Amino acid sequence: MISARGLRKSYGDFEAVKGIDVDVRQGEAFGFLGPNGAGKSSTMRMIASVSPVSAGELRILGMDPATDGPAIRGRLGVCPQEDTLDNELNVFDNLYIYGRYFGIDRATCRERANELLEFAQITDKAKAKVEDLSGGMKRRLTIARSLINNPDVLLLDEPTTGLDPQARHVLWDQLFRLKQAGVTLVITTHYMDEAEQLCDRLVVMDKGVIAAEGSPRELIEAHSTREVAELRFGVGEHEVLAGKVEDLGDRVEVLPDRLLVYSDHGEDVVTAVIDRGLQPIATLVRRSTLEDVFLRLTGRSLAD
Amino acid sequence: MAVLDRVAIPAPLTPTSATRLLVLRNFIVYKSAWKLFLTGFLEPVLYLFSIGIGVGQLIDGFTFHGEEVSYAAFVAPAMLATSAFNGALMDSTFNVFFKLKYEKLYDQMLATPLTTGDIARGEIAWGLIRGSVYSAAFLLVMLAMGLVESWWAVLALPAAVLVAFAFSAVCMALTTWMTSWQDFDKITLAQMPLFLFSATFFPVEAFGDSVLRWVVEATPLYRGVVLCRELTTGIVTWESAVSVVYLAVMGVVGLLVVRRRLDKLLLT
Numbered sequence: 001m002i003s004a005r006g007l008r009k010s011y012g013d014f015e016a017v018k019g020i021d022v023d024v025r026q027g028e029a030f031g032f033l034g035p036n037g038a039g040k041s042s043t044m045r046m047i048a049s050v051s052p053v054s055a056g057e058l059r060i061l062g063m064d065p066a067t068d069g070p071a072i073r074g075r076l077g078v079c080p081q082e083d084t085l086d087n088e089l090n091v092f093d094n095l096y097i098y099g100r101y102f103g104i105d106r107a108t109c110r111e112r113a114n115e116l117l118e119f120a121q122i123t124d125k126a127k128a129k130v131e132d133l134s135g136g137m138k139r140r141l142t143i144a145r146s147l148i149n150n151p152d153v154l155l156l157d158e159p160t161t162g163l164d165p166q167a168r169h170v171l172w173d174q175l176f177r178l179k180q181a182g183v184t185l186v187i188t189t190h191y192m193d194e195a196e197q198l199c200d201r202l203v204v205m206d207k208g209v210i211a212a213e214g215s216p217r218e219l220i221e222a223h224s225t226r227e228v229a230e231l232r233f234g235v236g237e238h239e240v241l242a243g244k245v246e247d248l249g250d251r252v253e254v255l256p257d258r259l260l261v262y263s264d265h266g267e268d269v270v271t272a273v274i275d276r277g278l279q280p281i282a283t284l285v286r287r288s289t290l291e292d293v294f295l296r297l298t299g300r301s302l303a304d
Numbered sequence: 305m306a307v308l309d310r311v312a313i314p315a316p317l318t319p320t321s322a323t324r325l326l327v328l329r330n331f332i333v334y335k336s337a338w339k340l341f342l343t344g345f346l347e348p349v350l351y352l353f354s355i356g357i358g359v360g361q362l363i364d365g366f367t368f369h370g371e372e373v374s375y376a377a378f379v380a381p382a383m384l385a386t387s388a389f390n391g392a393l394m395d396s397t398f399n400v401f402f403k404l405k406y407e408k409l410y411d412q413m414l415a416t417p418l419t420t421g422d423i424a425r426g427e428i429a430w431g432l433i434r435g436s437v438y439s440a441a442f443l444l445v446m447l448a449m450g451l452v453e454s455w456w457a458v459l460a461l462p463a464a465v466l467v468a469f470a471f472s473a474v475c476m477a478l479t480t481w482m483t484s485w486q487d488f489d490k491i492t493l494a495q496m497p498l499f500l501f502s503a504t505f506f507p508v509e510a511f512g513d514s515v516l517r518w519v520v521e522a523t524p525l526y527r528g529v530v531l532c533r534e535l536t537t538g539i540v541t542w543e544s545a546v547s548v549v550y551l552a553v554m555g556v557v558g559l560l561v562v563r564r565r566l567d568k569l570l571l572t
Contacts, residue, residue, distance in 0.1 A: 078415035101416035103314035
């Protein structure tokens with residue numbers, strides 16, 4: 001559906017995307033993960049055919065965005081990071097006129113708009129002004145709008161940023177249903193739980209390059225251990241004690257408030273620590289998550 | 305899922321149908337805010353009554369191109385051009401700026417098959433339509449008051465449409481360079497002198513043979529005013545032809561610039 005080879009994007013002297021290779025297959029949910037400034041949004045804008053490619057090759061649905069922009073966009077659904085709803089129109093008209101922009105006829109547009117209001121669970125708000133909607137409703141409307149042309153590929157740029165947990169779960173549920181129905185999803189996010197929930201395959205981007213690629217499970221296997229033992233000692237002791245537990249896991253990470261020991265057998269680590277006469281204030285054994293992979297690959301320092 | 309039932313892939317939009325959709329969008333917005341439409345129309349009408357008719361009572365033996373006309377008949381066509389100018393200006397400056405910078409409306413449109421060219425044409429077309437509606441209404445007022453003096457006046461409406469097109473395009477182009485609302489002071493700064501000195505209330509001969517006269521004759525609203533005035537009074541000279549070419553070129557250049565600027569601003 002989407003293939004990129006050596007794809008680059010630069011703005012003046014600044015290179016936001018530094019040569020990435022990506023393949024998105026039909027029907028899968030594909031994720032771009034990365035800290036702010038990693039080049040996710042720039043990549044998404046190129047795929048959405050609104051940002052010219054600086055170098056490399058990009059094909060979307062077999063077409064070249066440089067020459068077939070309108071035709072590609074006609075087959076895409078775009079849910080941008082910020083809701084770009086038309087505040088001068090009511091909720092129904094937002095869907096209706098947006099459909100018309102795709103060249104869909106009046107009757108079909110009206111019918112689709114009503115179906116999508118239902119899908120977004122905002123039928124009772126059809127005549128309301130956009131600004132009177134809650135954040136979650138606006139987001140659902142934006143997603144509903146992106147489905148008006150029945151897209152082959154749905155691009156979602158940080159779809160759940162700023163939503164409360166209830167709204168996020170409703171949205172995940174809807175995205176899952178879309179995926180089940182065969183829509184190809186391309187998602188950027190910096191929520192790891194979201195990526196684990198939704199994505200079949202993903203790439204971790206950092207500073208414009210791809211740092212890792214695979215399914216969430218593969219990435220955890222490749223870049224982390226099965227489990228993590230978290231050991232909490234007194235403030236200031238962690239640095240010193242790190243050396244004493246180093247040999248118990250594949251890797252030890254020192255944080256200001258705890259030690260993370262990466263091992264396939266977390267409980268054994270905790271037992272061994274106590275056998276050595278060390279007395280942690282608290283211990284926790286958990287499975288490795290994508291977040292561990294992410295932090296390992298992109299570091300803990302702030303990106304901006 | 306019903307929402308995923310196949311929609312037949314629609315035929316690609318032609319430039320004309322795309323332009324029409326942009327106009328449709330603006331029409332839907334104004335359908336519920338039609339009162340906002342009135343203010344732009346009323347202003348020139350009030351000027352016509354106050355200055356054209358009121359002040360006109362004090363003026364005798366007024367001539368245009370050497371022929372005697374009533375002062376009201378002199379001012380009225382200027383107000384006709386001004387109403388086209390006002391209508392075009394309102395949408396192509398404030399509204400475009402708001403959509404471009406705050407509403408991100410054009411970003412939304414560019415996620416669809418619409419292109420920057422469609423947006424440029426659509427928004428300019430809307431400004432043109434708004435200006436034309438004001439002009440048509442104003443022309444009716446003139447007709448009702450007996451201020452139309454020639455059959456040439458049937459061409460006054462297309463002339464006013466041309467004025468609206470020229471200003472709509474150029475003002476939208478200028479708006480793409482604006483960065484904050486403060487920049488709109490410059491629009492007001494340009495709008496007032498254009499309105500007052502484009503031979504609207506007194507003939508351009510009043511400038512004598514000074515350079516100022518040449519400057520005024522080269523400004524766009526003057527071209528619009530003189531065009532409308534020659535048509536409604538029926539005293540048509542080659543100046544009208546100059547005005548038509550001038551305004552048409554201005555509109556087309558504006559349109560091309562708008563498109564390039566939208567490319568630069570939105571397709572980054």
